[in-house]
Amino acid sequence: MKIAKNTRNIGELLLNYSLYIVLGLMIIVVIIIEPGFISLKNLTNILSQASTRAIIALGVAGLIVLQGTDLSAGRIVGLTAIISASLLQDPNYASRMYADLPALPLILPAIIAVVVGVIFGSINGFGVSKLKLHAFIITLGTQLIAYGASCLYIDRPPLGAQPVAGLDERYTRFVRGAISIGSFEIPYLIFYAAIVAVIMWFIWNKTKLGNNMFAIGGNPDAAAVSGVNIVKNIMIIYIISGLLYGIAGFLEAARIGSTTSNTGLNYELDAIAACVVGGVSFSGGVGTIPGVLIGVVILQFINYGLTFVGVNPYYQLIIKGLIIIMAVSIDVRKYIVKK
Numbered sequence: 001m002k003i004a005k006n007t008r009n010i011g012e013l014l015l016n017y018s019l020y021i022v023l024g025l026m027i028i029v030v031i032i033i034e035p036g037f038i039s040l041k042n043l044t045n046i047l048s049q050a051s052t053r054a055i056i057a058l059g060v061a062g063l064i065v066l067q068g069t070d071l072s073a074g075r076i077v078g079l080t081a082i083i084s085a086s087l088l089q090d091p092n093y094a095s096r097m098y099a100d101l102p103a104l105p106l107i108l109p110a111i112i113a114v115v116v117g118v119i120f121g122s123i124n125g126f127g128v129s130k131l132k133l134h135a136f137i138i139t140l141g142t143q144l145i146a147y148g149a150s151c152l153y154i155d156r157p158p159l160g161a162q163p164v165a166g167l168d169e170r171y172t173r174f175v176r177g178a179i180s181i182g183s184f185e186i187p188y189l190i191f192y193a194a195i196v197a198v199i200m201w202f203i204w205n206k207t208k209l210g211n212n213m214f215a216i217g218g219n220p221d222a223a224a225v226s227g228v229n230i231v232k233n234i235m236i237i238y239i240i241s242g243l244l245y246g247i248a249g250f251l252e253a254a255r256i257g258s259t260t261s262n263t264g265l266n267y268e269l270d271a272i273a274a275c276v277v278g279g280v281s282f283s284g285g286v287g288t289i290p291g292v293l294i295g296v297v298i299l300q301f302i303n304y305g306l307t308f309v310g311v312n313p314y315y316q317l318i319i320k321g322l323i324i325i326m327a328v329s330i331d332v333r334k335y336i337v338k339k
Helices: 002-016 018-033 040-065 073-087 107-129 135-154 169-176 188-206 208-218 220-225 230-256 267-277 289-308 313-338
Strands: 178-181 184-187
Touching (some): 018 313, 040 267, 040 289, 169 188, 178 188, 188 208, 188 289, 267 313, 289 313
C-alpha cells in the first residue's frame, strides 16, 4: 500500500514537472550538439533578446491572473514600435517618414508610444470590466485594429509601405548600448527589463492593487462581496499592461534596428507561453514575477538554441505550439485535482 502511494506520488511529481523536464532535456541536447552554445556572449545575447519579451510578458501575466488573456499585445507592441521608429529616424536618412521633423528628445516618442499603449489597454479593460466581453474577443478585436493602424501608418505616400529604418544614433545607443566590465558587457536592455520587473513585483506583492488582482482572479464573487471594486481594478491592470506594451515597443524598434507592419507578430503567443511555463495559471489568482521571468528566459534559451543548431524556423513554431498545449494541459489538470 505504501509502495503504491509512493509510486503514485512520484508519478504526480513527474507529471507536474514534465514540462520542465522536457525543456531541460531540449537545452541539454542543444549543448551536446553545439558545446560552444554555452558562453558568456550567448548568455548576454539571450538575456538581451529576452528583455523586451519579458516586459510584454509582465503585462500579459496580470491579465492571466485575472482569468483573462491578451491577443493584442504583439500588435500593440508593433504599432508603438513603428511610431517610435518613425519619430526617431536619423535627420540625414534619405527615406525619412517625416522629412522636415527636427531631432526630437528621446522622451517624447517614448511618451507617445506609452500613451498609444495605454489607449489600447484602456479599450481592452473597458471591454472586459464594463461591457463584460470575454478577454479573448475584445483583445482579438483590438489586435486587428492595431494591425490595421500599423499598416495604414506605414503605407504612406510618397514612399509607400517600406521598413522604417535609419534610426537616430542617440536612440539606438540608448537601447543597444552596454556597460563594460573589463571584457564583459551587460546590455542596457537587461537593466531596463530588471527595473520594470522590480516595479511590477512591488505592485503585485506590496500594494492593494496587487492584492485585489489576486483576489479577483481567485474568486471574483468573493472579491466583490469583500468590497473590492472589480471594474476599477480590472481597468487599472489592463491600463498597466498597455503601458508596458508601449515601453516594450519603444525599446524593440531600436533593438531590431527597423520596423515593418509585421513587427510584433506572435509576440503575444511568446508572452502567454512564458507566463504559463512560469507558473501563471489560466484558472486565475496564481502567478509570480520571478516565475514569469524564468519562463521568458527558458523559452528564449530554447529559441536561441534551436536557431544556433540550425533547426528550421517552421519546426520551431511547431515546438512552441506543443509547449503551450503541454503547459496549459498541466495547468488545467492541477486545477481539476484541486477541485
